[in-house]
Amino acid sequence: xxRLLFVLLxxxxxxxxxxxxxxxxxxxxxxxxxxxxxxxxxxxxxxDTLELLADRGFVHPDASFNRAVAYVERARSSAANPGDLxxxxxxxxxVLLLRPSDEQAELGLSRIRxxxxxxxxxxxxxxxxxxxxxxxxxxxxxxxxxxxxxxxVGSLLLTVGLGLRRFVQLTSAALAGAIGIGLGAVLLLAGAxxxxxxxxxxxxxxxxxxxxDEARLLDEAGKPLxxxxxxxxxxxxxxxxxxxxxERRPTLFRVAWGSSEGWLSPGxxxxxxxx
Amino acid sequence: xxxxxxxxxxxAVLVASPVARALEVKTAVSSxxxxxxxxxxxxxxxxxxxxxxxxxxDVRLPLPPGMTASQPSRAPQSQVSIINGQMSxxxxxxxxxxxxxxxxxSFRLGPPTATFGGERAQGxxxxxxxxxxxxxxxPQRGRRGFDPFNFFDPFGQGHSPFPPGFNFxxxxxxxxxxxxxxxxxxxxDELRVDKAPDSIAFLRATVTPNQVVVGQQVTLRVFAYGGxxxxxxxxxxxxxxxxxxxxxxxxxxxxxxxxxxxxxxFIGAKLRELPMFPLHAGTLRAGNMKMGFAGRGYPSPPGGxxxxxxxxxxxxxxxxxxxxxxxxxxxxxxVGEYKLEATVExxxxxxxxxxxxxxxxxxxxxxPFKLQTPESHGVEWLEPALAEKMxxxxxxxxxxxxxxxxxxxxxPGKVDLGELSLPYFDPKRHEYAVARAxxxxxxxxxxxxxxxxxxxxxxxxxxxGVLQARDALGPQAxxxxxxxxxxxxxxxxxxxxxxxxxxxxxxxxxxxxREKLRERGASLGAQLEAALREARELAARDTQGxxxxxxxxxxxxxxxxxxxxxxxxxxxxxxxxxxxRGLPSARADALSRILQDCDALRFVGAGSGIDPVELSQRASxxxxxxxxxxxxxxx
Numbered sequence: 070x071x072r073l074l075f076v077l078l079x080x081x082x083x084x085x086x087x088x089x090x091x092x093x094x095x096x097x098x099x100x101x102x103x104x105x106x107x108x109x110x111x112x113x114x115x116x117d118t119l120e121l122l123a124d125r126g127f128v129h130p131d132a133s134f135n136r137a138v139a140y141v142e143r144a145r146s147s148a149a150n151p152g153d154l155x156x157x158x159x160x161x162x163x164v165l166l167l168r169p170s171d172e173q174a175e176l177g178l179s180r181i182r183x184x185x186x187x188x189x190x191x192x193x194x195x196x197x198x199x200x201x202x203x204x205x206x207x208x209x210x211x212x213x214x215x216x217x218x219x220x221x222v223g224s225l226l227l228t229v230g231l232g233l234r235r236f237v238q239l240t241s242a243a244l245a246g247a248i249g250i251g252l253g254a255v256l257l258l259a260g261a262x263x264x265x266x267x268x269x270x271x272x273x274x275x276x277x278x279x280x281x282d283e284a285r286l287l288d289e290a291g292k293p294l295x296x297x298x299x300x301x302x303x304x305x306x307x308x309x310x311x312x313x314x315x316e317r318r319p320t321l322f323r324v325a326w327g328s329s330e331g332w333l334s335p336g337x338x339x340x341x342x343x344x
Numbered sequence: 345x346x347x348x349x350x351x352x353x354x355x356a357v358l359v360a361s362p363v364a365r366a367l368e369v370k371t372a373v374s375s376x377x378x379x380x381x382x383x384x385x386x387x388x389x390x391x392x393x394x395x396x397x398x399x400x401x402d403v404r405l406p407l408p409p410g411m412t413a414s415q416p417s418r419a420p421q422s423q424v425s426i427i428n429g430q431m432s433x434x435x436x437x438x439x440x441x442x443x444x445x446x447x448x449x450s451f452r453l454g455p456p457t458a459t460f461g462g463e464r465a466q467g468x469x470x471x472x473x474x475x476x477x478x479x480x481x482x483p484q485r486g487r488r489g490f491d492p493f494n495f496f497d498p499f500g501q502g503h504s505p506f507p508p509g510f511n512f513x514x515x516x517x518x519x520x521x522x523x524x525x526x527x528x529x530x531x532x533d534e535l536r537v538d539k540a541p542d543s544i545a546f547l548r549a550t551v552t553p554n555q556v557v558v559g560q561q562v563t564l565r566v567f568a569y570g571g572x573x574x575x576x577x578x579x580x581x582x583x584x585x586x587x588x589x590x591x592x593x594x595x596x597x598x599x600x601x602x603x604x605x606x607x608x609x610f611i612g613a614k615l616r617e618l619p620m621f622p623l624h625a626g627t628l629r630a631g632n633m634k635m636g637f638a639g640r641g642y643p644s645p646p647g648g649x650x651x652x653x654x655x656x657x658x659x660x661x662x663x664x665x666x667x668x669x670x671x672x673x674x675x676x677x678x679v680g681e682y683k684l685e686a687t688v689e690x691x692x693x694x695x696x697x698x699x700x701x702x703x704x705x706x707x708x709x710x711x712p713f714k715l716q717t718p719e720s721h722g723v724e725w726l727e728p729a730l731a732e733k734m735x736x737x738x739x740x741x742x743x744x745x746x747x748x749x750x751x752x753x754x755x756p757g758k759v760d761l762g763e764l765s766l767p768y769f770d771p772k773r774h775e776y777a778v779a780r781a782x783x784x785x786x787x788x789x790x791x792x793x794x795x796x797x798x799x800x801x802x803x804x805x806x807x808x809g810v811l812q813a814r815d816a817l818g819p820q821a822x823x824x825x826x827x828x829x830x831x832x833x834x835x836x837x838x839x840x841x842x843x844x845x846x847x848x849x850x851x852x853x854x855x856x857x858r859e860k861l862r863e864r865g866a867s868l869g870a871q872l873e874a875a876l877r878e879a880r881e882l883a884a885r886d887t888q889g890x891x892x893x894x895x896x897x898x899x900x901x902x903x904x905x906x907x908x909x910x911x912x913x914x915x916x917x918x919x920x921x922x923x924x925r926g927l928p929s930a931r932a933d934a935l936s937r938i939l940q941d942c943d944a945l946r947f948v949g950a951g952s953g954i955d956p957v958e959l960s961q962r963a964s965x966x967x968x969x970x971x972x973x974x975x976x977x978x979x
Contacts, residue, residue, distance in 0.1 A: 117673035217827035319626035
């Protein structure tokens with residue numbers, strides 16, 4: 070009798086727990102609501118919901134992707150807000166950080182940037198391109214862990230080479246050891262250096278995208294920075310450009326754009342979410 | 345009812361008399377309807393700019409028959425005010441008579457007169473009705489809230505223009521013995537300061553509240569205090585408030601009070617009261633207002649000009665409203681308490697035409713500039729025209745903004761417009777709320793010219809169809825923790841090769857040490873030490889062994905010192921050989937003697953009379969001394 074009661078109680082508990090297990094989370098409900106709003110053309114509503122999701126710390130490449138869709142659609146509508154395309158570019162850049170293999174996001178990002186450039190060109194302002202600094206470009210060739218593994222392999226080769234040279238008296242072992250030492254030292258130095266560089270950039274800067282129509286680089290006091298080579302024009306970062314935020318203050322962010330550095334208003338920059 | 349009547353009667357005589365250009369004269373009576381035998385009070389207040397002094401004389405109150413009056417009491421008055429940055433001071437006196445009515449009827453008192461500063465001041469005549477005892481309306485003692493003698497605040501609202509430090513209490517509120525009580529300070533509490541930072545003059549800034557959310561109102565107040573009497577403010581600047589949105593509260597009008605601080609009577613006044621709204625989160629600063637104090641008691645600095653003072657900074661801790669419970673579409677800064685109303689017209693249109701939606705957002709706070717408009721296919725909201733009416737009653741910013749939208753509807757049918765909304769944070773309740781206004785349905789009729797009015801897609805729309813929304817959240821890779829963040833990565837990287845190097849080095853070092861030790865064991869010095877030690881140890885029990893060790897020690901010592909293999913030299917010639925090599929002759933003789941004693945002990949034994957212990961000690965001593973001997977010829 071007791072056993073029967075126990076089985077019944079267990080069954081009831083399981084049945085009660087099933088809906089909870091099957092129920093979507095609050096974030097999933099919000100995502101679904103935003104998707105629904107997108108379908109009926111309520112782009113601002115979808116943006117508000119997806120932005121709130123992001124504010125709550127929910128990070129998912131598909132949520133970022135739909136946010137990009139909402140911004141693009143609003144930019145195409147009569148309710149377009151300045152910076153919508155920049156925000157779409159930021160959302161797609163976020164997707165690529167979270168899921169580098171997302172081809173649709175990569176294609177969309179390139180099309181959006183092309184559209185921003187086209188609009189700037191139509192208004193008579195040629196977009197200024199900026200390349201990353203050499204160090205950042207080198208470290209970003211591969212993932213940080215690739216450099217770390219390279220350093221580890223180099224360390225192993227160097228260790229084996231040194232061991233052969235030191236402890237094995239055979240001529241062939243000495244030759245193999247010398248090759249191991251040379252190759253291992255190069256790999257270790259390069260791998261460790263690039264790992265350290267990538268780690269430094271990861272810890273000291275945050276990837277971001279310009280979401281304002283035009284963002285003038287300022288000095289620390291908030292005055293526009295002059296263009297390089299003595300030009301009187303100020304340096305302007307185009308909408309949708311990738312920058313790195315180096316320092317955050319309540320009213321200004323210090324950013325690196327290519328090899329240039331300057332300050333921008335926080336509202337002009339969207340820091341990308343990472344996990 | 346009686347109170348209302350009395351108030352009306354008293355107000356009726358509150359008329360300023362146009363007596364003299366510089367004098368301001370007011371007359372008042374506590375009651376115009378009194379019972380026989382009851383007393384009432386008549387008051388004459390005279391104020392002037394004080395330029396002619398404040399001497400009082402020739403005080404008169406003409407009385408009709410049937411009334412008597414006491415000698416008038418005199419209470420000096422002083423008034424300091426700062427209006428539009430200009431300080432002015434007025435002085436005066438309040439004369440109060442206690443009049444007793446002894447006869448029924450209607451009478452006319454006065455007018456009361458007096459001379460003040462050499463000028464004649466005359467009040468107004470006062471009509472009084474004396475009725476049977478018990479039906480009069482003499483004032484109640486101790487009553488609060490209504491004071492006809494407080495000319496700027498007859499109903500007790502607390503807006504007396506006179507500096508409370510100068511004001512005497514109304515006689516109608518005082519008990520008989522109350523005049524003996526010390527005068528209590530009646531300046532506003534916001535002017536209270538426990539300790540004056542400067543005994544001459546200072547500015548003080550305060551902000552309330554000092555912990556708010558972005559968009560919530562705070563009020564910055566700046567007060568000026570002068571400890572050397574009357575002053576006029578010179579070149580006051582605006583307090584700093586770069587991180588705040590401020591509301592202009594109209595012209596500055598300051599009221600001055602006497603404020604005793606640490607035993608000094610300061611003239612204190614509020615210079616600025618600024619409602620402000622923080623623009624972002626953080627610890628934000630405001631204040632630092634500068635102003636010059638000009639006046640007789642305020643010394644000029646060495647460079648000239650008025651005495652400059654600046655206020656302190658005040659910090660406001662500003663945070664963003666909580667994420668918990670935040671509704672979608674909430675904009676940081678939308679804080680307050682709002683309601684939203686909307687009207688829509690017309691309700692029936694033809695497709696392609698527009699309707700008008702007028703929404704009024706009103707409430708307390710910096711009323712937001714943007715509403716959330718409902719979106720759907722076929723409904724196009726244009727940018728609204730905006731009208732606003734903002735006010736700052738009692739220092740609280742409030743008002744309304746009216747949004748006039750033009751909404752174009754392109755698809756025929758019954759269109760539910762949805763609702764306008766504004767999510768906001770209510771700081772009083774510490775929670776979010778949404779102001780909503782339902783817009784209802786619009787009947788959109790089919791447009792016979794639909795083809796002409798249909799919206800044409802933009803020919804240059806290059807983003808159409810580039811991105812397709814995703815319906816569900818797909819899988820996502822678990823992020824890998826970077827190897828370089830793992831403890832031991834860098835140690836592993838460097839320790840492996842360096843470990844091999846260290847191990848090789850350690851092995852080499854060990855081998856070298858071993859070799860050194862071995863070499864050290866085979867050296868002449870080591871052999872000499874070993875021979876001497878052996879000689880000492882064997883001296884007591886093995887004479888032959890000890891003798892052999894002594895001989896060996898001596899030969900080793902000679903070889904070490906002179907590089908001479910002494911075994912190859914005849915003992916008889918050893919002394920001269922040692923001298924030739926530069927050893928002192930005494931030392932050579934001593935060594936030869938030891939060797940001879942060794943032979944004697946070896947061959948004769950104990951019979952030789954030589955003690956092996958003494959021999960080994962002598963050998964040790966000579967070997968040690970020989971190490972320090974200087975050679976006459978380099979060996």
